[in-house]
Amino acid sequence: MSSKDHFTLTAVQARRGHCLHLTYADGQSFDVDLSDWIGSSKVLAPLRDSSLFAQARRGFRGRTVDWIEDELDLAADNLRNLAIEQSGGIGHERIWTWLHDTGLTLEQAAQALGISRRMLIYYRDGEKPIPRTVWLACLGWEAVRPQGRTLPMRVPTGMNWAVPQG
Incomplete structure (x- = not known):
């Protein structure tokens, strides 16, 4: 496994309340709540629509979570950092x-x-x-x-x- 595999997503699952369950190539899984980001960002505002949010999927080579290809995505490393911070850890x-x-x-x-x-x-x-x-x-x-x-x-x-x- 390469040193960057800890940022490669193997699975993405949308959950209620603008939460994602993310699984990475290093075997780690995280839950991340995107409510604050979605509520405060114009770019992410379309994700307020729960039917669009539910379409979250693993992006190209597991480096992103995609909703609308080449238009609306979030980087896997930023999501992992946010999840670590939300769980009380210290993000890289x-x-x-x-x-x-x-x-x-x-x-x-x-x-x-x-x-x-x-x-x-x-x-x-x-x-x-x-x-x-x-x-x-x-x-x-x-x-x-x-x-x-x-x-x-x-x-x-x-x-x-x-x-x-x-």
Whole structure:
């Protein structure tokens, strides 16, 4: 199985209430509720029609869920990320965003988090679930923005930060 098979759908089943049951090539199954996306997106508004929503099917090579070919679909990796987040997990897209926002290289980020570069890649690519401790380390790094190899002795409080006057 290739490393991207965890984003390849093998089965899609529409359920009531704008929910999908998704099965991926790595054997994982998820339920995902699309109500919020459908309610807040013009592009997805046609899916408010329950008869159209019920037509959900596996798209080309299992990379999408399709309703109207070449017109209305959602990517399998985004749906998996949403399902993980909805179940209380930490979706891999958070690591992508954190890396982008911090500007850290993979090597720098792995060192900052105290994990191997390879493990960070597994988390970033969604190949392994992100432990809560790793995500908390990302948030902690954001809070203190350490410089160099020296970690701060304490976390700054709200009183340590200047509040812009305006």
